[in-house]
Amino acid sequence: MKRCLRWYPALLAAVLLIGAATRARAASPEATGRQVRLVVDVGALEVVLAQRLSVALDEQLRDGLREEGVVVVDDAMESMIAVRVEMPNVELRDYVVTVEVIVNGESELVADAEPCDTCTETQVVELALAKLPDALTRVPDPVVVVPPPEPEVVVDQMGPRVRLDLGPVGFAGMGAIVG
Secondary structure, eight states, X not given: OHHHHHHHHHHHHXXXXXXXXXXXXXXXXXHHSOEEEEEEEOTTSOHHHHHHHHHHHHHHXXXXXXXXXXXXXXXXXXXXXXXXXXEEETTTTEXXXXXXXXXXXXXXXXXXXXXXXXXXXXXXXXXXXXXXXXXXXXXXXXXOXXXXXXXXXXXXXXXXXXXXXXXXHHHHHHHHHHO
């Protein structure tokens, strides 16, 4: 029993340190900032063009979101920004850009099939980037949960306790009370 009491302060300090580190990680800017998932859909374009546009859009949109203080995550989250690029007329190089914000399963269009006539790939990326601030206004701020304050831990400074033995009268009294 005395051996357990000797390790108690060290064990208590370790538990408190682990709890403080967990709270510090939860309060980091990445964990508390706005987080969105970015989806770039260029599946309706020819393969070579789709690869080039997909890489350019993904890089530029991620950089634009970082500049706005938004963390881009790859796993499913409550908020998602989807950018879809299509080309209904390949000969005229007419692009159509759709930017959509999905929050908790509800979809809201920021740019619904906005045409970009005779645009270059760079202009398509610029058009999508221009819609980014409007899309971010539709992404809600995260709900910050403040943990309750921890109760103050008081270490018992009284020393070892003396165990009192019950005699025959004590056992008889307990038997009379219990019945």
